[in-house]
Amino acid sequence: MLADEFGREVTGVRVSLTDRCNFDCIYCHNEGLGDTRGPMDPQDDEMSTDDVVRFLEVAAEFDVDAVKFTGGEPMLRQDLEEIIERTPEQMEVSLTTNGTFLPGRAEDLVDAGLERVNVSQDALDPEDFAAVTKSGAYEKVLEGVEAALDAGLDPVKLNMVVFEHTAGYVPEMVDHVAENDGLQLQLIEYMPELTGKPEWNIDIGRVHDWLAEQADEIEHREMHDRKRYWVDGGMVEIVDPVENPTFCANCHRVRVTHEGYLKGCLNRNDDLKSMGEMTKPEIRETFRETVANRVPYYGEYMIQNDEGQWEINEKYIEEYAGA
Ligand SMILES: Nc1nc2c(ncn2[C@@H]2O[C@H](COP(=O)(O)OP(=O)(O)OP(=O)(O)O)[C@@H](O)[C@H]2O)c(=O)[nH]1
Ligand code: SF4
C-alpha cells in the first residue's frame, strides 16, 4: 500500500467518468474542476472503457480496495456496467449519481458488481428540488431511489448539499431517512471556493450542533474523521471538508478526472498528470509520483495566517504559480 509523506495511505480512488450531466445544480463543483460541464452529447475527451480498467488494475496492484465512480452524471456512460464488471474483484464499487437513470438499470449495475450508491436529493418537494437542480426530474429521482433499494443496494445514501437554499430542509430530510428503511442521509458542506457564490455559504457548525442535540448516538468514521449522528434510528453523516485540517489529515483517496488526469486532491488542479496513452508501467510510475506528492490541502497546502485567514503555504507558491 502506498502512503504519502504525511502517513496517509491511499486505499481508494475516485474516478470521474464524464463531466456531462442532465442536471445543472447551482452548487455543482464538477469534482473540483468548477463549472466546465459540457453538453449532453458524448465527448471525445472521456477515458475509454479500457483506459478506466487499465488504471483500476494498476491501482489494485497498490492494494487500493475501493473505487467510487462519479461524474458529472456517471450513468450517462453506457459502458458503466462493463466498467464495473471489469473492475478488479478486491475493490468495493460505489457510485454517486443524480438517480434519474437508475430505474431500469439498477439491477444490471448490481449484477455487474455495484455494491453501494449515493443519490443526490436536496429536497422533499418538486419545486424546491427544481430550484437547486434546474431539473424537473424529482419523481424520476424518487423512482431511482426505489429502484436502487429494490435491486438490493441497502442502504442508499441521499446526498444533500447544505447551503442557503436548502439549510431549512435539513430537519425534514433527517425525519425522512429515520422513517424510511434503507435510507441514510449525507449532508455535504457547500464549497464556496469552488462554486463562486460565497454568499450562499452557511456555517456547517450550526448543523453539527443541531444534530448533536437530536442524536441518540454519535460515531466517527476514520475516513475524513467524519461524524455520524444517529437520530431516531436514521443515520446522518456530515461531509465538511472546508477549512478542516482534520478532514484532510484522514484523506485516503486519489482522483481521476474524466479525461484521465490523475490528481492527489479534489481542491488542487496544479498536480494533474495525464494518463492518456500511457502503458501500465507508466501509469504505475505516475500513481507512485502522485501519491508521493500528496499533501493535506487544509493544514499543509493551505495554512492559517495570524488573522486566521487561509492562504497557500509559501513553500507551495512557486509550484502553484507554475501550474
Ligand atoms: N474536499 C473533499 N470533498 C469531498 C471528498 N470526498 C467527498 N467530498 C465531497 O462529498 C461529496 C459527496 O461525495 P460522494 O462521492 O457522494 O460520497 P463520499 O462521501 O465521498 O463517499 P461515501 O459516502 O462513503 O460513498 C463530493 O461531491 C464532494 O463534494 C474529499 O476527499 N475531499
Ligand atoms: S447532478 Fe451532480 S454532476 Fe450533475 S449538475 Fe448536479 S451536482 Fe453537478
Ligand code: SF4
Ligand atoms: S486533501 Fe482535503 S481537500 Fe484534498 S481531497 Fe483530501 S480531504 Fe479533500
